[in-house]
Amino acid sequence: MRIRRLLARWFRPLPFDVCPDCRGATRDHEVRTLARERFSPSVSGIEGHLARGEFAQAAALDEPDTLGDQLVHHVVRCRDRVIVVTVAEPVGFDLDPRIRATLVLDGSDAEAAWSCAR
Numbered sequence: 001m002r003i004r005r006l007l008a009r010w011f012r013p014l015p016f017d018v019c020p021d022c023r024g025a026t027r028d029h030e031v032r033t034l035a036r037e038r039f040s041p042s043v044s045g046i047e048g049h050l051a052r053g054e055f056a057q058a059a060a061l062d063e064p065d066t067l068g069d070q071l072v073h074h075v076v077r078c079r080d081r082v083i084v085v086t087v088a089e090p091v092g093f094d095l096d097p098r099i100r101a102t103l104v105l106d107g108s109d110a111e112a113a114w115s116c117a118r
Contacts, residue, residue, distance in 0.1 A: 015097030032117035035062035039069035082110035
């Protein structure tokens with residue numbers, strides 16, 4: 001399991017180095033991907049589900065083969081909380097990914113979001 005996690009981090013580095021909640025290094029946290037989707041300048045379908053706490057529906061809308069600019073929804077486990085981080089990942093050499101939104105969860109919502117992510 002550890003070698004798999006190491007290889008995944010090597011080949012798919014995260015677009016953010018710092019945890020949005022505790023400001024610690026992201027490499028010291030567990031991170032999963034909830035969903036990917038095509039970029040939307042306004043609130044996307046997955047973001048709408050996340051705002052309502054519908055994590056299974058958000059994960060069901062995952063489009064892993066999305067090409068071009070995209071939104072990637074990461075789930076970060078930080079102590080007893082879970083943070084859903086939405087990152088806008090543009091295509092282009094001079095364009096850097098940026099954090100578009102964060103959603104801090106605890107309790108049953110945190111467990112639901114974590115269990116829906118892969």
